[in-house]
Amino acid sequence: MNRYWSSLTKSLQPYIPGEQTKGQSFIKLNTNENPFSPPRAVIDAINKASCDLRLYPPPEADFLRESIATNFSLTKDEVFVGNGSDEILGFCFPAFFENDKPILFPDITYSFYKVYATLFKVNYKLVPLDDEYRIVPETFTQKNGGIIIANPNAPTGICLSIAEIEIILKNNPNSVVMIDEAYIDFGGTTAVRLIPKYDNLLVIQTLSKSRSLAGLRVGFALGNASLIEALTRIKNSFNSYTLDRLAIAGAIASFNENDYFEKTRKEIMAVRDETANALQKLGFRVLPSKANFLFVSHERIAAKVLFAKLQAAGILVRYFDAPRIDNFLRITIGTAQDMRDLIVNLRMIIGRV
Amino acid sequence: MNRYWSSLTKSLQPYIPGEQTKGQSFIKLNTNENPFSPPRAVIDAINKASCDLRLYPPPEADFLRESIATNFSLTKDEVFVGNGSDEILGFCFPAFFENDKPILFPDITYSFYKVYATLFKVNYKLVPLDDEYRIVPETFTQKNGGIIIANPNAPTGICLSIAEIEIILKNNPNSVVMIDEAYIDFGGTTAVRLIPKYDNLLVIQTLSKSRSLAGLRVGFALGNASLIEALTRIKNSFNSYTLDRLAIAGAIASFNENDYFEKTRKEIMAVRDETANALQKLGFRVLPSKANFLFVSHERIAAKVLFAKLQAAGILVRYFDAPRIDNFLRITIGTAQDMRDLIVNLRMIIGRV
Numbered sequence: 268m269n270r271y272w273s274s275l276t277k278s279l280q281p282y283i284p285g286e287q288t289k290g291q292s293f294i295k296l297n298t299n300e301n302p303f304s305p306p307r308a309v310i311d312a313i314n315k316a317s318c319d320l321r322l323y324p325p326p327e328a329d330f331l332r333e334s335i336a337t338n339f340s341l342t343k344d345e346v347f348v349g350n351g352s353d354e355i356l357g358f359c360f361p362a363f364f365e366n367d368k369p370i371l372f373p374d375i376t377y378s379f380y381k382v383y384a385t386l387f388k389v390n391y392k393l394v395p396l397d398d399e400y401r402i403v404p405e406t407f408t409q410k411n412g413g414i415i416i417a418n419p420n421a422p423t424g425i426c427l428s429i430a431e432i433e434i435i436l437k438n439n440p441n442s443v444v445m446i447d448e449a450y451i452d453f454g455g456t457t458a459v460r461l462i463p464k465y466d467n468l469l470v471i472q473t474l475s476k477s478r479s480l481a482g483l484r485v486g487f488a489l490g491n492a493s494l495i496e497a498l499t500r501i502k503n504s505f506n507s508y509t510l511d512r513l514a515i516a517g518a519i520a521s522f523n524e525n526d527y528f529e530k531t532r533k534e535i536m537a538v539r540d541e542t543a544n545a546l547q548k549l550g551f552r553v554l555p556s557k558a559n560f561l562f563v564s565h566e567r568i569a570a571k572v573l574f575a576k577l578q579a580a581g582i583l584v585r586y587f588d589a590p591r592i593d594n595f596l597r598i599t600i601g602t603a604q605d606m607r608d609l610i611v612n613l614r615m616i617i618g619r620v
Numbered sequence: 621m622n623r624y625w626s627s628l629t630k631s632l633q634p635y636i637p638g639e640q641t642k643g644q645s646f647i648k649l650n651t652n653e654n655p656f657s658p659p660r661a662v663i664d665a666i667n668k669a670s671c672d673l674r675l676y677p678p679p680e681a682d683f684l685r686e687s688i689a690t691n692f693s694l695t696k697d698e699v700f701v702g703n704g705s706d707e708i709l710g711f712c713f714p715a716f717f718e719n720d721k722p723i724l725f726p727d728i729t730y731s732f733y734k735v736y737a738t739l740f741k742v743n744y745k746l747v748p749l750d751d752e753y754r755i756v757p758e759t760f761t762q763k764n765g766g767i768i769i770a771n772p773n774a775p776t777g778i779c780l781s782i783a784e785i786e787i788i789l790k791n792n793p794n795s796v797v798m799i800d801e802a803y804i805d806f807g808g809t810t811a812v813r814l815i816p817k818y819d820n821l822l823v824i825q826t827l828s829k830s831r832s833l834a835g836l837r838v839g840f841a842l843g844n845a846s847l848i849e850a851l852t853r854i855k856n857s858f859n860s861y862t863l864d865r866l867a868i869a870g871a872i873a874s875f876n877e878n879d880y881f882e883k884t885r886k887e888i889m890a891v892r893d894e895t896a897n898a899l900q901k902l903g904f905r906v907l908p909s910k911a912n913f914l915f916v917s918h919e920r921i922a923a924k925v926l927f928a929k930l931q932a933a934g935i936l937v938r939y940f941d942a943p944r945i946d947n948f949l950r951i952t953i954g955t956a957q958d959m960r961d962l963i964v965n966l967r968m969i970i971g972r973v
Contacts, residue, residue, distance in 0.1 A: 271850070321833070507637040
């Protein structure tokens, strides 16, 4: 603390991302990264773009927005791009929310939503998941100043259907409803098709997970052109060029490589389902996941103990010391070999405890 | 406008960056980019880093911060890095300023400062430059909630001495004083040496101008560790990973290439001074610049007219339609050949009007 800090700075409780390893050799199943590298064409596009680095990037990243629009059968005006989907979420708070009306999000979800609310001084109300850790659409019909739903939800991995999303949209014609689809490509159905029908719907996706580009920092939002314009106004009041030339070039190339995208995401889903079976045989409760991670709880051994023992064995997973989920581990789906190593190690750990 | 926009979104008047050309072949002297490409080692480092793009970047960019710290004889804790210096300026507002106390900056300066103030609801008071367009340090002694000085100032190019900066620091022990040194490497003296003496001093620099990396989006702030911690708290409440892996790798490589840096910045200063002489001979008033641009006004022909005629001739410069400076042009220093072309074209235009 310091006398030069604003009262806001003093009040913050910043988000803590999953650990990045430095030097040590870990099997890294803690930050939901993709086990596959991005396709060669992405690397080539980046290398080509590195020639123009003396020049500013195009501030509105028009070519990238056109490329994303084409991919989703939308127009460029319905696409916003940002420095990771986290930045876009951060822009949504001042763009759409007022500090007098509480926004709604689940009690168990991406923990960054609370952090944004504190930073932007927006009140929020937590809506409890049911006993099976599911979002109940009908609980999002109370009065609110906005709604955020992660779908699939994090860290549970459980996904709502389009019909369930539509219940929330229909009941909230006066609020912006943000659907954070960071993990949608691993088995869920995107709400993008509802955009023409609901002008209060904003869908947010990222290239960090299903497109293997966590290190490039590119996310995007899809919605009615007027919602996109609000985000653009916030961005242009904060930072004209949030995406560098290399990120723009790599992201465009990524959307031209849909065969690779299909192949790798299906492989991850197959490995996820095998891993879920193997974990159940070891006595784990496994929540039904449509994400590239599993959220699991052992019948006998505390999650915190398993977390520490896996780390000692060279395997990093994620543990959240938070109400209702402090006996769960979130395990990212790595390669088939990573997951075999995980199961072998867990079998030994469980046998010993 | 839209019923889903927040009242804040409706109130914004976003910053408008200089035009980026699409396709057409212009001599581009409008956004203060460096005419020299970054050194080969930067491109090589980026290409090498592109192998790890599936993984998140290190969230605090420790290696880059260490590299910058070494370059300025500081410690890593005294360095903050961001997605361009614009993002860092954006973080400074909520980190250090309260909305009840007006902050001070010059009436003629980087026009983004006003935009941030609106976005973060911070009141400000404009402090007039003198009749020679100079910042007068003694005018920054009035009561305030913070101070921002661009040094050299934009778009004038005029630079304060360290002694003058110190007058401002000495008279404001209760305010954070931000010195925005985007253009400092073109002839000014950085205030970094004052950091050990003043814990209220934050120096902000960028790799966009003197290090030829406008397209990579890397800026940094230097100051007392407690000021840096405040910025880190804001960043981690907004976006954990603002710098992608390629930006981190390229920036580290840039700080290892100081010979190239010295050679290119000196060449730009030499071309600037020759261009200033040539412009004076054509009847221009040229403000004394320590930046990579000149701010000039013709004795006879309106700036707006010259701006349009240069554009028609394929040369882009910057014109600001704002009080006190609406008869000036801001001209970026390009290559020696770019500047010869500029002078030839101006001579023809002036001869004809």
